[in-house]
Amino acid sequence: MFFRLLVTFLFACSVFCYPLPVHAKSIACDGKQLVGADLSGQDLQEVKITYCNLDQANLADAKLIKASIQHTTLNNANLHGADFTNSDTYNISFNGADLTDAIFTGSLLQRASFDGANITGADFSSTLIQPVRERLKLCDVASGVNPTTGVVTRDSLGCW
Structure with missing residues (x-):
């Protein structure tokens, strides 16, 4: 009986006293809406976001480094100063979003839409933007450092 209690105690200590390994954060909305959510300044590095409606959300200065974002809308969202370095996105909409001073260095933006977005001072260095017409449209409005x-935003997009 004593041995059984000792084993139970040691097992409980190992489960509750030692930190568990950190896993990537995940936000799977599956149709739920996070319209207008305030995630400003949040550390969302390596987060996985799927099927989310983050329209009008505030992600100003959020750290989305190495994030994976798929099938998500960020229309009219505040992404001022957000850092998307080395992120991978698919089917994402930034229409009307404030991307002022955002960083997309080394990111993959597949099926991305930026209609009406403010990209003043955004850095797209070494970023692949598909479809290519989106990059060309961004060149028409690119400005700032x-x-x-x-x-320089225009240089980071490879604008002529």
Whole structure:
């Protein structure tokens, strides 16, 4: 009986006293809406976001480094200064979003839409934007210099 209690105690200590391994954060909306959510300044590194409606959400200065974002809308969202470095996105909409001073360095933006987005000072260095027509449309409105990286927005997009 004593041995059984000792084993139970040691097992409980191992479960509750030692930290568990950290896993990537995940936000699976599956149709739920996070319209207008305030995630400003949040550390969302390596987060996985799928099927979310984040329209009008506030993600200003959020760290979305190495994030995976799929089938998500961020229309009219505040993404001022957000860091998407090395992120992978698919079927994402930034229409009307404030992307001022955002960083997309090394990211993959597949099936991305930026209609009416403010990209002043955004850094798209080494970023693949598909379809290509989206990059060309961004060149029409690109201006400014990213205050963090010092990169000219037009140069980061490869505009002529």
